[in-house]
Amino acid sequence: MKLLRVGTAGAERPALLDTEGTLRDLSGVVADIDGALLADGAALGRVRSAAEAGELPALDPAGLRVGPPLARIGKVVCIGLNYHDHAREIGAKAPAEPVIFFKAADTVVGPNDTVLVPRGSVKTDWEVELAVVIGRTARYLESEEEALAHVAGYAVAHDVSEREFQIERGGTWDKGKNCETFNPLGPWLVTADEVPDPQALSLKLWVNGELKQDGTTAEQIFPVAEVVRYVSQFMTLYPGDVINTGTPAGVALGQPEPKPFLRAGDVVELEIGGLGRQRQELKNA
Secondary structure, eight states: OEEEEESSTTOOEEEEEOTTSOEEEOTTTOSOOSHHHHTOHHHHHHHHHHHHTTOSOBOOOTTOOBOOSOSSOOOEEEEESOBHHHHHHTTOOOOSSOEEEEEOGGGEEOTTSOEEEOTTOSOEEOOEEEEEEEOSOBSSOOOHHHHHTTEEEEEEEEOOEEHIIIIISSSSTHHHHOSTTOEEBOSOEEEGGGOSOTTSOEEEEEETTEEEEEEEGGGBSSOHHHHHHHHTTTSOBOTTOEEEOOOOSOOGGGSOSSOOOBOTTOEEEEEETTTEEEEEEEEEO
């Protein structure tokens, strides 16, 4: 299933994109799309049955904003340097263990919402990423098979980063990763049953129509299952938590001088095969 939320920011309603591409209203079946729903097999079954029976009213998508596909996200865990080609392009050694950092849940916005270039920024960068959405409470998972059983689904994430804040301003990466609007998510949450192999997904990103990133999750140093298993050794993952699993080569940081960092007026588009497409115009904060 392709689950999404539509409407003005803060007042989104749950929806479903059916197999024919028609937007369907879920508000008569579930209250919202969140961790509680993802952990409730019976509720998900009712959604699936209603969709298959043709019982869901259609929504007119014209002029309808698409919000983040999840409400009440608990935490956003991020994995850095998780693609062989990306590590090579920035001259970094592949890490021996996954590099973990966090984004605050309030960085998450809709897939087509405006992204704000922070005040004083000169090195705002793009990163297309596969987001993993947790569907069952996970702690101390023992195997990759067990880890995948705790995944509810997948989505497109844009891990926007300010490289000067991240790398040159001291401390950890937090300052460059948690600026307002720095995590567009969606358009859909695609349930795990529709993604048989998360290591066979194409990722692409364009800036002003120019292809910048063209990768595949097969290049991940630590595959999705290992990432979920590993993270569960250090923290409890709850339904509705999100893991951004890293970006392939092609970011501005890895390009020759002068590096083409983002500016107000730029348009970024990104997509992951089968998971949908995003488009953001950048404006100054």
